[in-house]
Amino acid sequence: MGSSGSAAQAGAGTRSAIATAARIVVKVGSSSLTSVAGGISEVALKNLVDVLARRRLAGTEVILVSSGAIAAGLLPLGLARRPKDLATQQAAASVGQGLLMAHYNHAFIGHGVTVSQVLLTAEDLTRRRQYVNAHRALERLLHLGVVPIVNENDTVATHEIRVGDNDRLAALVAHLVKADALVLLSDVDSLYDGPPMEGARRISIVDSPEDLEGIVIGSAGRAGVGTGGMATKVQAALIAAETGIPALVTSTENAADALSGEDVGTWFSINGSKRPARLLWLAHLADIRGRLVLDDGAVRAVCERHKSLLPAGITAVTGDFDAGDAVEIADSAGRVIAHGLVNYPCGDLPQMLGRSTKALAKELGREYEREVVHVDDLVLLHP
Known part of the structure; x- marks a missing residue:
């Protein structure tokens, strides 16, 4: 089931695009999957999987871009916080990626949904041969009814060849698979025009980057285990929107409402057409x-x-x-x-x-x- 010509295109200007989308990319951040005691929260992960599995069983092709490998590896390695040096990050990712996938596999199999692990590097999205191969592999997995779970290959990636954050990776994956919509989930329910605790106003719709002029956008979330924050989500949403894919930024708690097209989060309307992959690389990854x-x-x-x-x-x-x-x-x-x-x-x-x-x-x-x-x-x- 491809996205071209789908019903989603007719409603791409509103949140209803998500409710009718034939193919969606959903990204979830580390802060949404982490427990207070450290490691992965089974409850949070199961709640997300319940939402995604229902959507998959209803006929929508779902690609999940999931952070959390490094966070999952902290507890087994006896680390109190996310390491700053690359070697220890790679070690934590190597330990944590298998644990993360074990959690996802157990949760999805309870719904009768098969998942797969897809680890990508920047080169997979910038070099023509790797790009075509990644596209072919994901297309085949989707055709077989699988939910691909994508992460950057943190174990082998270096600072010089990293995509950098999974928000941007999700936008590039959405472009790679020609998704109908991108949903970016974290521990923040929406983009605001100021600090939410100070009575700021929710920004419901962003039609162009000019709508965000003068707005100070926050960084990493409260858990401190992620690499981004609202700034990277906004950047990813703008990348998607300028390449013809609408995007929604909201909290993981709002996942069910978001996928139903309810008025939650911040909606980024399409403001461009799909660019060739080479130009997308030149704009955002080169x-x-x-x-x-x-x-x-x-x-x-x-x-x-x-x-x-x-x-x-x-x-x-x-x-x-x-x-x-x-x-x-x-x-x-x-x-x-x-x-x-x-x-x-x-x-x-x-x-x-x-x-x-x-x-x-x-x-x-x-x-x-x-x-x-x-x-x-x-x-x-x-x-």
Whole structure:
């Protein structure tokens, strides 16, 4: 059962999209699964599974992106809190991932639902061969009626090749499987325009990133075992919305109401169309190695006329990069407007700034007639 052409698309502008979705991605955070004594809360996990299993048995394809592996590994290793060093995080994840899956398998099997473990790294979502393979594996699992349980492969991932948080991973998985909706669950019931305990107002709907201007968004939750907080959930919801997938941010306690399309949490309406996976990677996952600063004319050419970036419009270059690396592209005020794959190493660019490609080709050779960043290798961050 694929998502294209499904009934969910007709209601994608409202919460009813979730109630009618044929395929959903649900992400749950560590703070929602952790008990007061440490480790995984069987009650919290079972309550979530009851909701997801009912939805799966009703015919919806469900992918669960679950944090909690490191948290589950703390108690068996005698650790009082989440470790800060990568090696101990990897050890905790290695111990905890099996325990987490054992809990999920036991809870889902009580409903007659089969689950699988899918561990992904950033490379699985950025390199074409791995991306296609991950897509094929998930599609097959869904076709077989399985609920894939996805997590980042924390045991082998390094700081340099991490997706970074499971909220963003969930948004990328939603794109990978062309989901009809993304639901991000944590211990906070909604996004507010200020501290909830100070009488702040719930933000019910976000139609565009501009709706969030001036709002201070919190960090990690109360349990202190996660890596994100509301900020990463908002970022993930915006990633999904700008790629054609509506998203809802709410609490795990509201999971049943959320999947029924009730008025809970904060709804992020679609404000873009589905991007190719390569551009999604360039916008949100690429390792940025430098910066190109543009004059006002070049900013208009890139942003308004969707042109390639030429050396004539570049005023400054910073960073250490080679041809083919990702760089950020900024206006004269320092605002980053785009990411792109540069065609020249950093050492070649200073002599090219402000000059036409024709003049450069005449003086330095025809290989300098290329664009600095071709339009096909450029993604606007504020379209």
